[in-house]
Amino acid sequence: MxxxxxxxxxxxxxxxxxxxxxxxxxxxxxxxxxxxxxxxxxxxxxxxxxxxxxxxxxxxxxxxxxxxxxxxxxxxxxxxxxxxxxxxxxxxxxxxxxxxxxxxxxxxxxxxxxxxxxxxxxxxxxxxxxxxxxxxxxxxxxxxxxxxxxxxxxxxxxxxxxxxxxxxxxxxxxxxxxxxxxxxxxxxxxxxxxxxxxxxxxxxxxxxxxxxxxxxxxxxxxxxxxxxxxxxxxxxxxxxxxxxxxxxxxxxxxxxxxxxxxxxxxxxxxxxxxxxxxxxxxxxEGVAPLKEKQVKRKERTIILPSSKKKDVPTPLFEKAKKQQSIIVELDPPRKLNTDKFMAGAKALKDAGIDALTLADNSLASPRVCNTALGSIVKSDIGLRPLIHITCRDRNLIGLQSHLMGLHQLGIHDVLAVTGDPTKVGDFPGASSVYDVTSFGLINMIKQFNQGVSLSGKELGERTSFSVGAAFNPNVRIIDKAVERLEKKIDAGADYFISQPVFSEEKLLEVYQATKHIEAPIYIGIMPLTSSRNANFLHHEVPGIKLTPQVLEVMNRHQDDPQQASLEGLNIAKGLLDAALELFNGIYLITPFMRYELTVELANYAKKYGPFHSSRRVQNV
Known part of the structure; x- marks a missing residue:
């Protein structure tokens, strides 16, 4: 039988x-x-x-x-x-x-x-x-x-x-x-x-x-x-x-x-x-099965819009679709004194940037919590924080809790990244969690916007996150990077922030490869500060490559730090000139808390790079 x-x-x-x-x-x-x-x-x-x-x-x-x-x-x-x-x-x-x-x-x-x-x-x-x-x-x-x-x-x-x-x-x-x-x-x-x-x-x-x-x-x-x-x-x-x-x-x-x-x-x-x-x-034993039953119909919950909806500003990516938008990364400090960080945030606010992006323990090294600093920047300075969230340091429980906390703080702009492995940081023996990759995190955040956690549980209301994703154009075959970008769009990414680019040729290549994509790209520009800085970035930091010409210029002033810094700033301004012709979104990366450099670049972009449709390259 x-x-x-x-x-x-x-x-x-x-x-x-x-x-x-x-x-x-x-x-x-x-x-x-x-x-x-x-x-x-x-x-x-x-x-x-x-x-x-x-x-x-x-x-x-x-x-x-x-x-x-x-x-x-x-x-x-x-x-x-x-x-x-x-x-x-x-x-x-x-x-x-x-x-x-x-x-x-x-x-x-x-x-x-x-x-x-x-x-x-x-x-x-x-x-x-x-x-x-x-x-x-x-x-x-x-x-x-x-x-x-x-x-x-x-x-x-x-x-x-x-x-x-x-x-x-x-x-x-x-x-x-x-x-x-x-x-x-x-x-x-x-x-x-x-x-x-x-x-x-x-x-x-x-x-x-x-x-x-x-x-x-x-x-x-x-x-x-x-x-x-x-x-x-x-x-x-x-x-x-x-x-x-x-x-x-x-x-x-x-x-x-x-x-x-x-x-x-x-x-x-x-x-x-x-x-x-x-x-x-x-x-x-000996009990007959039930063939008919009365089903208990339980009322299905209606998930309400966020009670904080009225406080949600227009998403950054919406602005970047139409006009100039400048965001600046200022890394949280490694030590407890935050005076210089807050001074930098205030100076960048005065420069008129749209948002301050705060990395999440970049290069797997512990820093002051970016959410805490972002909240202070928002409340005390009135500058919009864009919080990076890495999959490396939190399991699914921690990620969900983190997102719920951001929602309660009224922080709606996030960047979902997988995160550098702990092997590259201060604690190479620490565990890298990676319960999800950036793709899974993007999807998780989008579910939050529907009022549902990754596990399927109701959150009671919908969040209003704008989800950014990382884009690395510094690869040999740009089409592969664009394919990955497109997969992130499928996962729910609203906009992209790129690794720093150090050549006009690369900027043009990125533009040509991505001009069919509607999601805005904030193109990365980072001022170099010295010959050592340039060589370290080129040889040791994943996802960053400098051209031989840039390396030559910086190495020419290896014994003159002040001149090297000026050269780095001039290189960045030249790249800004090219980037402003091609992209609405500019992402300035502050090196070593030297916020005066990104303040100058932000002012330069606003003064010399107004965005007019007549300037935008339509078909290069």
Missing amino acids: GILDSLQQDKILIADGAMGTLLYSYGSDCCFEELNLSQPNQIYNIHKAYLNAGANLIQTNTYAANYHKLERYGLQDQVKEINSAAVRLAKRAVADHPDAHVVGTIGGIRAIKPEAIPLEEIKRTFREQLYCLLLEGVDGILLETFYDLEELETVLQIARKETDLPIIAQVSLQEVGYLQNRVHITDALNRLESLGADIVGLNCRLGPYHMISTLEEVSIPKTAYLSAYPNASLPSYVDGKLEYDSDADYFKETALAFRDQGVRLIGGCCGTTPAHIKAFSDAL
């Missing part, structure tokens, strides 16, 4: 619980799927423990047995061996349990970072694992722990095309009732059912309480069945290890509540053990 035959006979199937939790508690802290080869008896005994606890559907130990995840351990060439061994172990375990079934498990890859891996790569690695499981003769396929609905729909269609076996498709939620992209659970399960899933439901992330609350909004499917695999509880972190502290009696108490929501396949996820599964089995 197959899985669907059992369900058609009005049975509630009991699935197994966590595999990784038990292996972790036994002291295993490695690739759990590899243990199919090196510790087969351990895996077999866990299967037997769940079967003896009352499970009549067990899953293979293959959740992460795909090329992409095995590659972390150097095991990417053992996909077939690991998956094949897993199925054989599970089938051996059910040999003396005639009513038990084995499903081949395939877990989601993207988790809460949709951009982490392209769909084409997901398709390739999924097919490889799927074929391995099918060749070994599983009774069905379990697709579990999918946070990204697009990924699950993609692999479900592949699986449905390749096999007629039962397919279980389960999503994981960040919030009661919603996936991370704000798709409601009812819509998600309906879409999975329409794509051919035989059983649809939830697993992981939520414990019984919140999972039942979510299922209250879900109708019993017309052609599929409902499943639920709750976590045991929220984990705690004790002595360097994750621990779950939920007793099995609680699962026994909730079993009938799951049944009353129409669940026909029930098991456990993180933190669950054979004791939890026995609790479900004992509580549901």
Whole structure:
């Protein structure tokens, strides 16, 4: 009798619980799927423990047995061996349990970072694992722990095309009732059912309480069945290890509540053990499944515009589309005294710049918090701050908190950057987080503008961020850089700030390569201060290249710092002359807190570079 035959006979199937939790508690802290080869008896005994606890559907130990995840351990060439061994172990375990079934498990890859891996790569690695499981003769396929609905729909269609076996498709939620992209659970399960899933439901992330609350909004499917695999509880972190502290009696108490929501396949996820599964089995023994239910319709929240909307100035990029716009970078200081920084900000405000940009621990070296300084600049000087946000120093929790704080401070202009690796900074041994890259951060900020966090949770109101992105034109093949720029536009970037450019030829090349793009580009101009400064930038700073002519001029005055500084300023003015013919946006970069240089350049741009449509180069 197959899985669907059992369900058609009005049975509630009991699935197994966590595999990784038990292996972790036994002291295993490695690739759990590899243990199919090196510790087969351990895996077999866990299967037997769940079967003896009352499970009549067990899953293979293959959740992460795909090329992409095995590659972390150097095991990417053992996909077939690991998956094949897993199925054989599970089938051996059910040999003396005639009513038990084995499903081949395939877990989601993207988790809460949709951009982490392209769909084409997901398709390739999924097919490889799927074929391995099918060749070994599983009774069905379990697709579990999918946070990204697009990924699950993609692999479900592949699986449905390749096999007629039962397919279980389960999503994981960040919030009661919603996936991370704000798709409601009812819509998600309906879409999975329409794509051919035989059983649809939830697993992981939520414990019984919140999972039942979510299922209250879900109708019993017309052609599929409902499943639920709750976590045991929220984990705690004790002595360097994750621990779950939920007793099995609680699962026994909730079993009938799951049944009353129409669940026909029930098991456990993180933190669950054979004791939890026995609790479900004992509580549901002889209990008939529910065929009809009253759905609790919960009011869906309307996300309101920001209460601070009236305080939001016209976005910088809108100005740069039509007329001159000058922004200046003034790096927060490395030391606690900020007097010179504030004096520089005041001088630049008097020069009439549109915004002061503040880097986020540039070159991976700690500086005074740019958000704190930006807030002071805004309140005390009346100058608009543009805050850089790097992915290097904050995980997703910290990034979201940071954005929420910026919103509360009324700071709406941000630049999303991946960030220099810690290896280049003062603490080369520090961790680089990189939960997301600049692409993911741009997308995250744009979701905030819709009133939704990256996890899919509502923020209560919409933010009003203008999102800038970095653009490095100092490459051999400009078309590649422009392709990356275009991808950032697709992610939601409103405008771009470029690395400094040190030749008129490069300025013209950038203009020609980007003139089809509507998003404004603030072209970077940085005055050189000395021969050493020029050579350091050219040879050691990523993304910056000087021409041989500029290096020659600066090296000519290596023994005369004052003259070298004047030459650097003159070079910058010459570049400004060329840039003003081509771009509305100018981005002046202040070297070594020498704000008098960027003040002079800002005044020069305003005096000698007024923007008139007659001056703009239309077709060079």
